[in-house]
Amino acid sequence: MNGPVSIERDGEIGIVLADSPPVNALSTAVRQGLLEAVEALDGDASVAAIVIACKGPTFFAGADIREFDQAPRPPVLPDLINRIEACSKPVVAAIHGTALGGGCEIALGCHIRVADARARMGLPEVKLGLLPGAGGTQRLPRLIGPQAALDIIVSGDPVSAVRALELGMVDALSQGDLLADAVAAARKAAAEGGALRRLSRIDDRLAEARDDIDAFDAYAAKAISRKRGFDAPRACVAAVRDSILLRFEEGLKRERAHFMALKDGTQSGAQRHIFFAERAALKVPGITKETQSRPVRKAAVIGAGTMGSGIATCFAEAGIPVTIVDPQPEALARGMSAAEANLARSAARLGLDADAAAARLALVTPGGDLSACADADLVVEAVFEDMALKQKIFAELDGLMGPNAVLATNTSTLDINRIAEAVTRPEAVVGMHFFSPANVMRLLEVVQADKTAPEVLKTAIDTGRRLSKLPVTVGVCYGFVGNRMLYARSAQVEALLLDGATPSQVDKSMTDFGFAMGPCAVGDLAGLDVGWRARQQSGRTAAVADAICELGRFGQKTGAGYYRYPEGARRGEADPEIEALIRE
Numbered sequence: 001m002n003g004p005v006s007i008e009r010d011g012e013i014g015i016v017l018a019d020s021p022p023v024n025a026l027s028t029a030v031r032q033g034l035l036e037a038v039e040a041l042d043g044d045a046s047v048a049a050i051v052i053a054c055k056g057p058t059f060f061a062g063a064d065i066r067e068f069d070q071a072p073r074p075p076v077l078p079d080l081i082n083r084i085e086a087c088s089k090p091v092v093a094a095i096h097g098t099a100l101g102g103g104c105e106i107a108l109g110c111h112i113r114v115a116d117a118r119a120r121m122g123l124p125e126v127k128l129g130l131l132p133g134a135g136g137t138q139r140l141p142r143l144i145g146p147q148a149a150l151d152i153i154v155s156g157d158p159v160s161a162v163r164a165l166e167l168g169m170v171d172a173l174s175q176g177d178l179l180a181d182a183v184a185a186a187r188k189a190a191a192e193g194g195a196l197r198r199l200s201r202i203d204d205r206l207a208e209a210r211d212d213i214d215a216f217d218a219y220a221a222k223a224i225s226r227k228r229g230f231d232a233p234r235a236c237v238a239a240v241r242d243s244i245l246l247r248f249e250e251g252l253k254r255e256r257a258h259f260m261a262l263k264d265g266t267q268s269g270a271q272r273h274i275f276f277a278e279r280a281a282l283k284v285p286g287i288t289k290e291t292q293s294r295p296v297r298k299a300a301v302i303g304a305g306t307m308g309s310g311i312a313t314c315f316a317e318a319g320i321p322v323t324i325v326d327p328q329p330e331a332l333a334r335g336m337s338a339a340e341a342n343l344a345r346s347a348a349r350l351g352l353d354a355d356a357a358a359a360r361l362a363l364v365t366p367g368g369d370l371s372a373c374a375d376a377d378l379v380v381e382a383v384f385e386d387m388a389l390k391q392k393i394f395a396e397l398d399g400l401m402g403p404n405a406v407l408a409t410n411t412s413t414l415d416i417n418r419i420a421e422a423v424t425r426p427e428a429v430v431g432m433h434f435f436s437p438a439n440v441m442r443l444l445e446v447v448q449a450d451k452t453a454p455e456v457l458k459t460a461i462d463t464g465r466r467l468s469k470l471p472v473t474v475g476v477c478y479g480f481v482g483n484r485m486l487y488a489r490s491a492q493v494e495a496l497l498l499d500g501a502t503p504s505q506v507d508k509s510m511t512d513f514g515f516a517m518g519p520c521a522v523g524d525l526a527g528l529d530v531g532w533r534a535r536q537q538s539g540r541t542a543a544v545a546d547a548i549c550e551l552g553r554f555g556q557k558t559g560a561g562y563y564r565y566p567e568g569a570r571r572g573e574a575d576p577e578i579e580a581l582i583r584e
Helices: 028-042 077-085 102-109 124-128 136-144 146-155 161-167 178-192 204-211 213-223 231-245 248-263 266-281 306-317 329-350 354-361 387-400 416-420 454-466 482-498 503-513 519-526 528-538 543-550 576-583
Strands: 005-010 013-018 049-054 091-095 098-100 112-116 120-122 172-174 299-302 322-325 364-367 378-381 406-409 429-434 443-447 470-474
Touching: 005 028, 013 028, 013 178, 028 049, 028 077, 049 178, 077 102, 091 102, 091 178, 098 102, 102 120, 102 136, 112 161, 112 178, 120 161, 124 146, 124 231, 124 266, 136 146, 136 204, 136 231, 136 248, 146 204, 146 213, 146 231, 161 172, 172 178, 204 213, 204 231, 213 231, 231 248, 231 266, 248 266, 266 470, 299 306, 306 322, 306 329, 306 354, 306 364, 306 429, 322 329, 329 354, 329 364, 378 387, 387 406, 387 416, 406 454, 416 429, 429 454, 443 454, 454 470, 482 503, 482 519, 482 543, 503 519, 519 528, 528 543, 543 576
Parallel strands: 013 049, 049 091, 091 112, 098 120, 112 172, 299 322, 299 378, 322 364, 378 406, 406 429, 443 470
Antiparallel strands: 005 013, 429 443
16 A cells, blocks of 8 residues: 555454654544555455554554644544444554544544553543544443543543553553554454454443433533633533433434534634644744753752742652752741642642652752752742842852853843843853742743853753743743733733722632633732732832732732631632722
């Protein structure tokens, strides 16, 4: 065969091999090649079973998203998968790398699934404002049960091969030669004969939910409770519910209708834009394949406040030893405690055992002065927004750090070119602006100053990716990009408060719309003093926010801000004192 799909033989086993770099996306050419190969082997009397596998680093990693805005071209993926499932001979999926989206649905259409032990599987369509549109919402519940399927479909998060085996998504794990193991499974299935396991014809895992649909509905409501404002999660629930109550063919038809409606909607269009924009953001002018990063074996963070401890947490979670530096013993102790609490929550969320959690914490060490940064490959300064203070720190670092060290500042507003004037090597200075809480928020603004060297810029970008962040390179201007947008929103919040709205009313309008938190609650979480100090540096004002800060109310860390936080509570309570201040 010509094109991205070929056929090989191992005795009586036919092997369908896809090779469409970089990720074997299910483009029209790949779909057509798969259909032709499967039909040819199914019609060949000398073939006893079929294996579907991929060359390159991964199994089919999903649909070709670029085709979503075009008229569908046959064969469409649901028809291809139905044809695979309808084969008269056993069909085995040999899964390595990632089987995501349409790739996972291809695997579900096969009768047997063998996965490399390091593989991952998932249905991430919800993250693009979609639902699985090629049978995923109908086959997966029949395979592992509707509640387990709903968790995977609504979250969009992949599961490991080990977890997939526990759930029943795969039939066997390969510890060595995946293709050989898949061929062996195909040969065994052909020799044993018997009915083929077509998921469209199996519904025993649905019986319990069918008998108590109210319990499923309650579970589903909880699963989407934190996804306010998004259409796709609700459509996912409806489709999985259909798998319980409808015949497969009718459920598949309803699934496709949901998919097409979502695909043509504004939400999915926006989320697909983000998908491509995130990839475009990694293509930075002046950074080429030849540009080399400087190695980052050890890091340091200056400032043990909320932001500093959060940044240190990021390094520890990435396995990079990090020192938190603060000259004030009490602040340093609080910062170490905050990092420890962050890492404990992360370890619990990831299910790490005590030894693994302790190993992460051991990567964080305290330092009482800047000399503790001397052997770091990268230092992130995260002190108050005060230009004189930052210049003083960078001047000291200039004499302490090694010649290849990267000097980064977490400033959210200040001119990094002026900060770079304090050192003899301005080419080593770059902005790495984290967003609060730093150990949670994915965005990282990498700020390129006038003299930042390409390899320093690439080091900041690559380090951000090691920290599981999305690095977006921006230039020097007041507030860069993220905060310039936030300032516009903050101005409207101020106007609403001065018009008589309460912080609770403002925040509720935003969370009802779909934001995870409202702007007043976000300010309290990040620390109101950060913006206050930035305004003082720039000569800007914000009547309500400034008045709150003048009372010493900086948010959660002081127990009061827009809201009050009794006894260290993380969720604020409305405060009559602030409402009176706003009225005044």
